[in-house]
Amino acid sequence: MIPELGHFCLAMAVAIACAQGVVGIAGPTLKDPRALAAAPVLTLLHFTAILLAFLALVWAGVVSDFTVENIADFSSSSTPLLYRITGIWGNHDGSILLWCLILSLCGTAVALGGRQLPASLRARVLGVLGLVSCGFLLFTLSVSNPFTRIWPPPLDGAGMNPILQDPGLAFHPPVLYTGYVGFSVAFAFAIAALIEGRIDAAWGRWVRPWALLSWCFLTAGITLGSWWSYYTLGWGGYWFWDPVENAALLPWLTGTALLHCSIVVEKRESLKAWTVLLAIATFSLSLSGTFLVRSGILNSVHSFAAAPDQGLFILVLLAITIGGSLLLFALRAPVLAGSGIYAPISRESALILNNIFLCAIAAVVFAGTLYPPFVDLLFGIQLSVGAPFFNQTVLPLAGPIILAMGVGPMLRWKRADLLPVLQRLWLAGAVAVLVFIILTATKHIIAALGLAGGAWVVCSALTDLAERTRLFRAPLGTALGRFFALPRAAIGATLGHIGFGVSVIGIAAMTLAVQKVVVLKPGQSTMLGGYAWTLRDIHDAPGPDYTQRVADVTVSDDGKAFMTLHPSRRFFTAQHVITSDAAIRTNGFQDIYVDFADEQDGGAELRLNRHPGAPEIWFGGLIMALGGVFSLSDRRLRVGAPFRKRLPGGAEA
Amino acid sequence: MRTPKKKRLYLVLACLVCLGGAVALSLAAFSSSLTYFLSPRQVAAHAPPAGQSFRLGGIVQMGTVSTSVSNDTPTTRFAVTDGRAAVNVVFTGLLPDLFREGQGIVAIGSMGPGGVFTADEVLAKHGADYMPKDVEQELKASGKWDPRFGPPPDASAWNDMKVKDGT
Numbered sequence: 001m002i003p004e005l006g007h008f009c010l011a012m013a014v015a016i017a018c019a020q021g022v023v024g025i026a027g028p029t030l031k032d033p034r035a036l037a038a039a040p041v042l043t044l045l046h047f048t049a050i051l052l053a054f055l056a057l058v059w060a061g062v063v064s065d066f067t068v069e070n071i072a073d074f075s076s077s078s079t080p081l082l083y084r085i086t087g088i089w090g091n092h093d094g095s096i097l098l099w100c101l102i103l104s105l106c107g108t109a110v111a112l113g114g115r116q117l118p119a120s121l122r123a124r125v126l127g128v129l130g131l132v133s134c135g136f137l138l139f140t141l142s143v144s145n146p147f148t149r150i151w152p153p154p155l156d157g158a159g160m161n162p163i164l165q166d167p168g169l170a171f172h173p174p175v176l177y178t179g180y181v182g183f184s185v186a187f188a189f190a191i192a193a194l195i196e197g198r199i200d201a202a203w204g205r206w207v208r209p210w211a212l213l214s215w216c217f218l219t220a221g222i223t224l225g226s227w228w229s230y231y232t233l234g235w236g237g238y239w240f241w242d243p244v245e246n247a248a249l250l251p252w253l254t255g256t257a258l259l260h261c262s263i264v265v266e267k268r269e270s271l272k273a274w275t276v277l278l279a280i281a282t283f284s285l286s287l288s289g290t291f292l293v294r295s296g297i298l299n300s301v302h303s304f305a306a307a308p309d310q311g312l313f314i315l316v317l318l319a320i321t322i323g324g325s326l327l328l329f330a331l332r333a334p335v336l337a338g339s340g341i342y343a344p345i346s347r348e349s350a351l352i353l354n355n356i357f358l359c360a361i362a363a364v365v366f367a368g369t370l371y372p373p374f375v376d377l378l379f380g381i382q383l384s385v386g387a388p389f390f391n392q393t394v395l396p397l398a399g400p401i402i403l404a405m406g407v408g409p410m411l412r413w414k415r416a417d418l419l420p421v422l423q424r425l426w427l428a429g430a431v432a433v434l435v436f437i438i439l440t441a442t443k444h445i446i447a448a449l450g451l452a453g454g455a456w457v458v459c460s461a462l463t464d465l466a467e468r469t470r471l472f473r474a475p476l477g478t479a480l481g482r483f484f485a486l487p488r489a490a491i492g493a494t495l496g497h498i499g500f501g502v503s504v505i506g507i508a509a510m511t512l513a514v515q516k517v518v519v520l521k522p523g524q525s526t527m528l529g530g531y532a533w534t535l536r537d538i539h540d541a542p543g544p545d546y547t548q549r550v551a552d553v554t555v556s557d558d559g560k561a562f563m564t565l566h567p568s569r570r571f572f573t574a575q576h577v578i579t580s581d582a583a584i585r586t587n588g589f590q591d592i593y594v595d596f597a598d599e600q601d602g603g604a605e606l607r608l609n610r611h612p613g614a615p616e617i618w619f620g621g622l623i624m625a626l627g628g629v630f631s632l633s634d635r636r637l638r639v640g641a642p643f644r645k646r647l648p649g650g651a652e653a
Numbered sequence: 654m655r656t657p658k659k660k661r662l663y664l665v666l667a668c669l670v671c672l673g674g675a676v677a678l679s680l681a682a683f684s685s686s687l688t689y690f691l692s693p694r695q696v697a698a699h700a701p702p703a704g705q706s707f708r709l710g711g712i713v714q715m716g717t718v719s720t721s722v723s724n725d726t727p728t729t730r731f732a733v734t735d736g737r738a739a740v741n742v743v744f745t746g747l748l749p750d751l752f753r754e755g756q757g758i759v760a761i762g763s764m765g766p767g768g769v770f771t772a773d774e775v776l777a778k779h780g781a782d783y784m785p786k787d788v789e790q791e792l793k794a795s796g797k798w799d800p801r802f803g804p805p806p807d808a809s810a811w812n813d814m815k816v817k818d819g820t
Contacts, residue, residue, distance in 0.1 A: 344663045356668055360675040367679055382690035384708055385683075386761075392682035397675060517746050518725040526725055580750055597747040598727075600720060605727055607747045 003068050006056025007147040010097075013049035013104075014141055017134035020046055020107075024127020025195070028120035039123040039130075040111035046130065047104040050137075054088075054101045057146055061088050067153040070094060070146045076159035078545050078574055086170035087160050093146035095173060099290060100140060102174075102181040103133050110185060117206065124192035125185070132184060135317050143313050162546070162572045162579050168228040176221030176248060180286035182214025183255060187283035190276040191325055194332040199276070204266030207279065209632055211262055215255045216628035222248050223621030230614070231584055238510070238617055241390040246369040247289030253362040254282040257355045264351055268413060270340035271352070273333040278355075280329060284322040285362075291318065343415040350408030357401045364393040395446075402453040402504065405497055406460030410467070424467060428459035442512065450508020457501030461494045492631025496624050503620025509613020521603040529610035532556045533594075536564070538604055546570040551596045551604045553583070567596035567606070586615050688761065696770070697738035703764045709742070709772075710759045711735045718754055733760065733770075744772040751777035 020042040027035025057070070061084045066072040074091045075084050083090075089098040107129040114122050140146070189207045193199045225248065230238040239245060258278040264271045291314045342348040368385045375381050406428060410421045422429075432452040439448035466472065468490065469482040514529040525534035536552040550568040554561045565583035572579070582595040593609035690708045691701070701707055711733035718731040729748060732739040742760055752758060758777050765771035 349663075352664065353667065356671045360671045363672075364675050364679050371683075384688050384690060386686055386688055388686035389679075389682045392686065393675070393678040396678055397671075517727065519722045519727050520725065524725075578750055595747070597750075600727075603722070605747065 002056050003060050003065065003147045003149065006053040006060075007145070009049045009053040009056065010137065010141055010145075010147070013046055013053065013100075014134060014137045016042055016046040016049055017104075017130045017137055020130030021127050021134055022130075024123045024125075024130055027123045027127070036119045036123045039126040043104070043107045043111040043126050043130070046133065047108040050097075050101050050104045054097055057088055057094060057097060058085055060147075061085060064157065066155075066157050067149050067151070068146075069148045069150045072150060072154050072157045074158070074160055076157035076574055079157075079160055080165075080544070082167075082170065083160055083165050087164075089173050089177075090160065090164050090169070093140070093144045095177075096136065096140050096144055097146050098174065099177050099181060100133060100137055102177050103129065103136070103184055106181055106185050107133070110188075114206075121189075121192055121196065124195055125188040128188035128191045129184060132188075132321060135321065139313055139317060159572075159574045162570070162577050163232060166228065166232055168224060168232065172221060172224045172228055175217055175224060177290070179214050179216075179218025179221045180251065180290055182210060182217060183251060183258075183279070183283045183286050185210040186214070186258065186279040187325070190279035191328065193276060193336075194328050197332055197335040199265065199272045199336050201266050201269055204262050204269075204275070207275075208259075208262045208266060211255065211258050211279075211282075212628050212632050215252075215259050216625045216632070218248070218252050218255060219621055219628065220625040222252060223618050223625070226621070227618045231582060238614070241368075241387045243369050244293050246365050246390075247285075247293045250362055250365055250369075251282050251285040251289060253358050253365070254278055254285055257358040257362075258282050260351045260354050260358075264340075264348055268340035268342070268348060270342070270348060272336040273329075274355070276333070276336065277329060280322075280325045284318075284325070285366075287321060288318055340414075342413070345411065345418050346416050347408065347411045347413045350404060350411050353404050354401060354408065357397055357404075361394055361397045361401075364397065365390065368393070399449075399453070402457055405457050405500070409461070409464050409493065409497070425460050425463055428456055428463050431459045432456035444512060447508050447511045450511070451505055454501045454503075454505030454508060457504060458498050461497040461501065465491075465494050487634055489631045489634040492627045492629070492634065495627030495630055497627075499620045499623030499625075499627055501620070502616050502623055506613045506616030506618075506620055509616065510611060513609060513611045513614070515607065515609045517597075517605070517607050519600070519603045519605050524603075526608070528608050530557070531592075531610065532559075533606075533608050534561075535604055535606065538599065538602075541568065543570060545574065546572045548581070549596075549599060551594075551606065553594050553606065553608075555592055563592060565592065565594045567594045569596050569599070588615055589613065591615060690759075692735045693733055693738040693740045694735055696740050696764075700764055700768065703766070706761065706763050706773075708759050708761050709733055709740060709770055711740075711757070713752070713754050713756050713758055714739055715754045717741075733758065740770050741768070742770045742772050744775055746775075748775055749777040 020039060023035045023042060024039040027039060057068075059065075060068045060071050061075060062081065064071065064075060064077050064079075064084065070088075070091065070093050074094075075087050079087065088094040107126055110117075110122065110125055110129070114125075117125070186207050189203065189210070193203055222245075225245070226238045229240075258275065261271050261275050261278060265275050340348065368389050372382075372384050375383060406425060407418070407421055410424065411418075432455050435455045436448050436452035439451055442448070465483075468486060469479045471479040474482075516526070516528045518526050518533075520526065520535040522535055522537050525532050527533075532555070534554045534556065536554055538549060538551050541548050541550045548568040548570045550566050553565045553567065555563045555565070563585055565585055567583040568581045570579050570581055571577075580596055582593060584594075585592045589612070591609070591611040591614040593611055593614075595607040595609075596604055597607060598605040688706050688708050689701075690710055693709065693711050696709065712735070714732040714734040717739075718729065720727050720729045722728070726745060727747075728743065728745045730741065730743050731754075732741050734740075742762075743765070744760070744762075752775060756777055758775055760770065760772040761774040761776070762770055762772035
């Protein structure tokens with residue numbers, strides 16, 4: 001009964017979303033005050049209906065209702081409660097329902113939080129969100145219904161893939177989806193602005209927090225996903241240039257560009273059309289990322305449940321959304337003329353440079369990801385574009401960004417001089433060169449360049465902060481006072497850049513990682529990376545829904561054992577699946593990583609890794625997301641704040 | 654000096670340089686890092702020259718997996734089949750958890766001496782019932798599997814199936 005109610009709520013949500021779209025978009029044109037007032041109400045109803053449908057599915061999962069196909073396929077009575085709930089979005093149909101839920105939640109946030117918005121703009125934004133939601137709800141309802149019943153129901157469910165039973169993965173999809181879907185609001189604002197034919201600084205101020213919020217979630221989501229694949233899959237790598245990963249990276253790249261160029265719109269009323277185009281591109285990439293991957297059009301080692309019959313629906317939906325918005329852009333963009341004039345050396349130009357390079361990286365990643373399916377479709381040739389392609393194209397393009405990142409934030413708006421800025425950055429430059437010279441001794445040019453680049457980014461961001469607070473030039477108290485008086489957005493931007501630098505350092509240091517595959521019998525040891533690794537024992541250990549074999553590996557330096565790791569092999573009895581649970585010990589600067597792959601003739605097949613700098617990759621990602629949160633807490637971006645500033649007489653906006 | 658026209662010129666120049674760079678980089682990288690996906694049948698018919706990297710996709714043939722340890726390092730030998738032809742593979746390193754006989758895998762590497770494929774990397778798909786698309790087509794083409802009559806035959810049965818020499 002409950003699943004049917006959920007199904008009904010879902011059908012209702014389609015109708016409400018459709019009404020929201022029509023009323024929201026047509027209302028302002030007809031200048032009907034009832035329509036303007038109805039749009040937020042419909043948005044709330046739309047959210048409520050999807051929430052009820054989602055709760056119905058969660059309920060079916062919690063009570064293990066195996067008459068629901070979705071639950072029977074991906075859950076079982078022995079699955080722990082946490083994974084019974086997270087399993088809802090661990091599969092295709094449920095994850096799309098979650099996607100729709102987050103989309104309607106974003107709409108609700110605009111409806112409730114956007115009281116300061118002009119009523120017509122708000123109605124149009126909500127209308128666009130309603131139409132997008134309507135399309136994807138129709139998709140859920142018609143070809144990927146999570147409430148489908150099966151008869152006769154199985155005695156027990158098929159159970160969840162053990163690899164997915166992990167806290168890291170349980171929260172990775174919602175975080176990533178919030179990132180993807182959040183860009184829908186920036187997209188809706190862009191479309192609404194195109195319909196209205198007007199963009200001003202205030203528009204930039206409304207779009208920026210949304211772009212920032214989604215960017216934070218996307219950054220955190222990518223970091224979580226990368227960390228999960230690092231520690232669960234036991235491959236010892238953190239990024240494989242897999243289509244799924246690229247699908248998340250693409251909106252991140254254009255989203256980062258959007259974040260930077262919306263500053264220009266906000267401060268200088270320039271680059272308007274470009275910002276709108278980026279908002280459209282980012283959301284289009286988010287959409288294609290989610291749905292192309294999930295529909296199996298992009299083949300991947302991650303191998304989601306593929307359903308080719310859904311592919312056509314998705315392609316049509318994507319074509320309408322993306323094609324329609326680009327057509328609107330082509331028709332209306334000439335109306336959006338910028339007003340600011342700036343010199344070739346200025347903050348504006350630096351931000352444009354950042355945009356050009358980020359988009360170039362996005363373009364090569366896009367080409368590399370879509371080329372194989374394209375060729376397969378056209379010529380029937382199966383080929384793949386591997387990691388070497390992406391390394392050879394992305395790294396050279398990332399170089400100029402890293403260089404410019406140090407200088408850009410210190411340039412003034414409109415017109416700046418490069419020389420004084422470079423003089424102030426001498427220390428950061430010296431540190432980078434020193435790092436490079438020291439590391440050339442390791443004969444790893446890529447690692448040396450990467451570490452020097454990371455050091456340059458971090459040091460120049462710190463220099464910028466020191467300059468702004470007059471640290472070392474004014475008394476410490478004054479500097480601290482100036483630090484606390486800095487706008488939080490400035491601190492956020494510095495943190496974001498530092499985070500990126502830290503990640504670059506981590507990625508560069510990981511190229512110095514050493515790895516070895518050995519077969520050891522208990523008592524035997526081997527040397528790797530300056531440490532002696534000894535297998536002490538292999539024994540059985542109990543687990544909740546699996547049995548496991550555990551290897552005890554001791555790592556010692558100069559004869560002194562300093563660490564014992566316990567990698568294990570787990571046998572999941574319900575699914576007949578074996579997984580290996582890698583043991584990772586970190587000290588914050590380096591990971592010791594042991595994977596227990598197989599057991600033969602009383603010996604253990606182990607993969608031993610020493611990964612310098614690995615933790616920095618994820619620390620950097622978290623610092624970046626934290627910088628975004630800091631920036632988001634800036635008073636300027638909080639809803640309503642700019643209005644109070646602008647209208648000191650207490651007049652209503 | 655700083656007329657909008659001039660500003661636009663700088664912008665267009667910057668874009669062109671960057672775009673040109675990106676295209677040049679992509680083309681250079683494309684020519685060296687495109688790897689083709691071949692099935693055992695294609696390899697048997699036309700083996701690529703030794704040293705040229707490609708992906709070999711198929712099912713691990715039943716009863717062919719053997720591992721030897723030399724110098725503490727394990728080396729695994731197995732055969733990959735698509736139901737029509739089989740290619741011997743040698744791999745030094747750790748195999749993925751899902752690797753087992755009858756499992757669909759993709760091996761990346763090149764042909765070595767004696768017609769043996771030397772794999773640098775072996776990937777097994779997450780889904781246990783995964784089958785490479787190419788293998789699926791081969792099975793259908795060789796008449797061993799007709800999708801209208803249910804799921805594909807168990808991989809363990811393929812060995813004993815008569816291989817038609819339709820090539």
